[in-house]
Amino acid sequence: MNVTQIFNRLLNHEELQREETKNLLVAITQGELNDPEIAALLTAIQMRGITVEELLGFRDGILETGVPVPLHCDRYIDVVGTGGDRKNTFNISTTACFVIAGAGYKVAKHGNFSATSVSGASNVIKNHGVMFTDDADKLNRSLDECGIVYLHAQLFAKAMKFVGAIRKALPFPTFFNLLGPIINPSKPQCQLLGVANLNQMRLYQQVYQRIGIDYGIVNSIDGYDEISLTSDFKVTTNDYERVFKPADLGFDIARPEELVGGATEEEAAQIFDAVLQGTALQAQKNIVMANAAFAIQVLEKGKKSIEECIDIARESLDSGKALSTFRRFVEINS
Structure with a gap:
């Protein structure tokens, strides 16, 4: 993942795709972003406002890297x-x-x-x-x-x-x-x-x-x-x-x-x-x-x-x- 390219796009107020924010979240869990980079990412998106696609991508990343819960029930x-x-x-x-x-x-x-x-x-x-x-x-x-x-x-x-x-x-x-x-x-x-x-x-x-x-x-x-x-x-x-x-x-x-x-x-x-x-x-x-x-x-x-x-x-x-x-x-x- 080219983090510099991502930040340049955010600085230009460009929107990220769902797959991109998912990959960002996964990269964070794999230690590919340091703390200043994570802080910059959170700040840049907060200043611009998050889109539906971006929020869904981060959700995908959290669920993919988390612990799933298979419940034996069709509707709850x-x-x-x-x-x-x-x-x-x-x-x-x-x-x-x-x-x-x-x-x-x-x-x-x-x-x-x-x-x-x-x-x-x-x-x-x-x-x-x-x-x-x-x-x-x-x-x-x-x-x-x-x-x-x-x-x-x-x-x-x-x-x-x-x-x-x-x-x-x-x-x-x-x-x-x-x-x-x-x-x-x-x-x-x-x-x-x-x-x-x-x-x-x-x-x-x-x-x-x-x-x-x-x-x-x-x-x-x-x-x-x-x-x-x-x-x-x-x-x-x-x-x-x-x-x-x-x-x-x-x-x-x-x-x-x-x-x-x-x-x-x-x-x-x-x-x-x-x-x-x-x-x-x-x-x-x-x-x-x-x-x-x-x-x-x-x-x-x-x-x-x-x-x-x-x-x-x-x-x-x-x-x-x-x-x-x-x-x-x-x-x-x-």
Whole structure:
């Protein structure tokens, strides 16, 4: 690979092809780029803005150099947010995943420790005694027996360790922040993604269309990277684009303080538990049900109305099925 030629093209604001960015990522993992060159690459692309083709190429490279996860299931979903909205919400996506699994659907949740809030998905999962694994047999057992499997990102995306220190040293976010939601090593056929702004929504919409999966992308107009019920929110799927009001779903408007995940990992875990146990604030339960419902609609290929999907999510939560699913998950994975 001619790195000098690549940099000259980037300096001329030229776009790279998908295969080129894939090869760049592979070259990084093989030690062909030194740290200053990697920093220059991240900076150049960030200043110009990444294209769909380039993002897909980097995704290809991460998946190719990572640990694959062959799950014995034809259809399952991942629910994830881009992060970075600086709202420090409780673990809404992770909680919603257990509501979805409790309703009888399959979930392969991909996540990591938090970068911008008190508790990320891996924080709250580990807080309950779960041991992360990349053992395919154990992962499939979890999916088979309780409908959900957790994939801790650091065990699978091996390329990330080559850029971690550089990303941390740079005083701005890079395109690697955009890769997290699309590098689930099991390659799910369905995904519900929360984004912090509409520019990201348009970018990921094109990415999902190119990948060819069933998707839902959500954004709360007041800046949350999930359905927060604190304001109107936009949803984009394979079938429609629409702005919803909380009242359209039969929910009251939530107050921002009702979404806060606490000051410690332990407090965040307590909110997570309270939602599944039915003792949380009504707003917290509503928010989880709303996110779970749109994920269920994606799984159903849009054949169920959002009202039907909310009823399914509510039954999973109110009946205790979501809680039972989580307890079985902890039992299997501890």
